[in-house]
Amino acid sequence: MLTRRLAIAGALALGLSLPFALPAAAQDAKIPVVASFSILGDFVKEVGGDRVSVTTLVGPNGDAHVFQPAPADAKKVAAAQIVFVNGLGFEGWIDRLVKASGTKAEIVVATKGITPREMADEDEDDHAAHDHKDHDHDHAKGEHDHDHAGHDHGGIDPHAWQSVANAEIYVANIRDALIAADPAGKAAYEANASAYTAELQALDAQVKAAMAAIPESRRRIITSHDAFGYFGAAYGIEFIAPQGVSTESEASAKDVARIIRQIKAEKIPAVFMENISDPRLVKRIAKETNAKIGGELFSDALSDDKGPASTYIDMMKNNITQLSSALSS
Incomplete structure (x- = not known):
């Protein structure tokens, strides 16, 4: 250069x-x-x-x-x-x-x-996905603020x-x-x-068809961080996350307990892990609720060349395959 x-x-x-x-x-x-x-x-x-x-x-x-x-x-x-x-x-x-x-x-x-899609706050949404907001805000003021600045997305979901x-x-x-x-x-x-x-237009039609084939009552899952809001809005799936939009923040014990109660009360059928998140939280929630652990979803990053999601199109196809498998039966 x-x-x-x-x-x-x-x-x-x-x-x-x-x-x-x-x-x-x-x-x-x-x-x-x-x-x-x-x-x-x-x-x-x-x-x-x-x-x-x-x-x-x-x-x-x-x-x-x-x-x-x-x-x-x-x-x-x-x-x-x-x-x-x-x-x-x-x-x-x-x-x-x-x-x-x-x-x-x-x-x-x-x-x-x-x-942009706005992240709902806890005053507007009773779902446990959003009860982490105060916890995240407190953390943002903590000692890691300089190193991890920018995790507070200002109420905007960036995962467009x-x-x-x-x-x-x-x-x-x-x-x-x-x-x-x-x-x-x-x-x-x-x-x-x-x-x-x-190719993307064909993919969009494929995603819509796959999600429409899932019984409406089963289109509700838990993910390990709140990255699928645009997917949910576009394709009619409800994603609930025990953590916030930031994977760096941790769900509190209160958050986890609320999520577990919600899964049991609403019979949410599956929980999913993501390729960028610590799987322990999702595994714990699954163990305590008997919800099915679905396959790995790709949210913020592709897989390497040997993985199932080395391109965007492959990533979306992998995700709808995993969702369909866990929710259709």
Whole structure:
């Protein structure tokens, strides 16, 4: 990147036309971009194709809520031409990282245009999922506030990708940002985005059909953190979480007891673990309620290449398979 900048600076200083001043190899170089987490990185790869080189900060099975950027991450951001972020308060550490890196990259918020989902508070919602709010607030004031700043999402749910219709908006924003940075690639980015959007539309129909096939009375589950609100709203499943939107906060004994009572009273059929969460809490709840433990759901991160959710589309297919298996019978 530095060499390219020097070449550009030299060309401008000499008053040369840039396309002729740059060697062919430099013109053909891939655009260096950074994505904040693995799901967003997959979107960027699909749209960017072979014209971009994508570096992901929070990798497979990583938890962006508790991510601690290292000096190497600042170097990655410094070298990028575009930095794609989720926004909606998801990456509480990103502003500090961008500032520390001194990057000149364009910062692109991939959720632009998405209608945010508000997190219900306990005054509005009797579900135990939201009784953690005071606990989370107290924790946010504690000694870890500096290290884990940003976990209080200001009442906004940042997990917008859990609705496939929203994923299509991510793709459009990524396409537009790449075209702005690399006008010569406009046709390629538009073609890639169009093809991938068609795949997403087919996926959306598949998710809707799978969830509609589950008896309505069984469309209620417990998950280990509150990441599926957009999925629930889009596809008619009620997700109840003993922890908050932050995986870093812990459910209190009072929260857990309330969840257990609710499962027993309402005969909630299944509890699920996520790839980024500690499984012990869910296992304890399942043991005390006899609720079925479903398979692993992927919420905030993809699996590695050997796992069942190495792409966004595979992640969503895995999740609906796990939900259907646990709730249909």
